[in-house]
Amino acid sequence: GAVVSQHPSRVICKSGTSVKIECRSLDFQATTMFWYRQFPKKSLMLMATSNEGSKATYEQGVEKDKFLINHASLTLSTLTVTSAHPEDSSFYICSAFQETQYFGPGTRLLVL
Amino acid sequence: SQQGEEDPQALSIQEGENATMNCSYKTSINNLQWYRQNSGRGLVHLILIRSNEREKHSGRLRVTLDTSKKSSSLLITASRAADTASYFCATDPNGGFKTIFGAGTRLFVKA
Numbered sequence A: 001g002a003v004v005s006q007h008p009s010r011v012i013c014k015s016g017t018s019v020k021i022e023c024r025s026l027d028f029q030a031t032t033m034f035w036y037r038q039f040p041k042k043s044l045m046l047m048a049t050s051n052e053g054s055k056a057t058y059e060q061g062v063e064k065d066k067f068l069i070n071h072a073s074l075t076l077s078t079l080t081v082t083s084a085h086p087e088d089s090s091f092y093i094c095s096a097f098q099e100t101q102y103f104g105p106g107t108r109l110l111v112l
Numbered sequence B: 001s002q003q004g005e006e007d008p009q010a011l012s013i014q015e016g017e018n019a020t021m022n023c024s025y026k027t028s029i030n031n032l033q034w035y036r037q038n039s040g041r042g043l044v045h046l047i048l049i050r051s052n053e054r055e056k057h058s059g060r061l062r063v064t065l066d067t068s069k070k071s072s073s074l075l076i077t078a079s080r081a082a083d084t085a086s087y088f089c090a091t092d093p094n095g096g097f098k099t100i101f102g103a104g105t106r107l108f109v110k111a
Helices: none
Strands: A004-007 A010-013 A019-025 A032-038 A044-051 A067-073 A076-081 A090-098 A100-103 A107-111 B005-007 B010-014 B019-024 B029-037 B043-050 B055-058 B061-066 B071-076 B085-093 B105-110
Touching: A004 A090, A010 A019, A019 A032, A019 A090, A019 A107, A032 A067, A032 A076, A044 A067, A076 A090, A100 B043, B005 B085, B010 B019, B019 B105, B029 B061, B029 B071, B043 B055, B043 B061, B043 B071, B071 B085
Parallel strands: A010 A107, B010 B105
Antiparallel strands: A004 A019, A019 A076, A032 A044, A032 A090, A067 A076, A090 A100, A090 A107, B005 B019, B019 B071, B029 B043, B029 B085, B055 B061, B061 B071, B085 B105
């Protein structure tokens, strides 16, 4: 089956720093990937659609300058949380689309 | 914005009992999927039901879909303590590429 990985699995950073999270499709190519965030005991909220070779499409209320998305190849999308603050602490999950969605294992971000 | 609402938000049952979770959504769909998530972990895909299907089974799982009511239910029979997790429905609004999740039901199965 299709496998999607995320790196790192967890990260702790200081307030004001930027953090990059990688999402890779390991055995298939994906022109479209998605980024979600999940607060404790809440559901997954779609943040943006990442399109290979073009700009990401952000959901309403998601700051594109805060959450930079780059989809430079057919197997890699990155999410950079810029100038992170404690309220950005969350579980970030990506998915890659090939006929259906395949989800990564998630990245837990803690901003101190 | 989230597509679906789920009820109950939380469900606590005894091992061996059946657990039923419901999901409602707002737009037309091609597929509806159910996922499971253990605390702090990634998603596990349970079952997919297409809009032209009314019922689907997989082991102890039974999923129904009523497109006229825009609702689905997930039944777990003979529950086990290991079934304790959060369960989410997810849809593809208007048959698009996006997957939108419902609010989820937190199931707790007491041994």
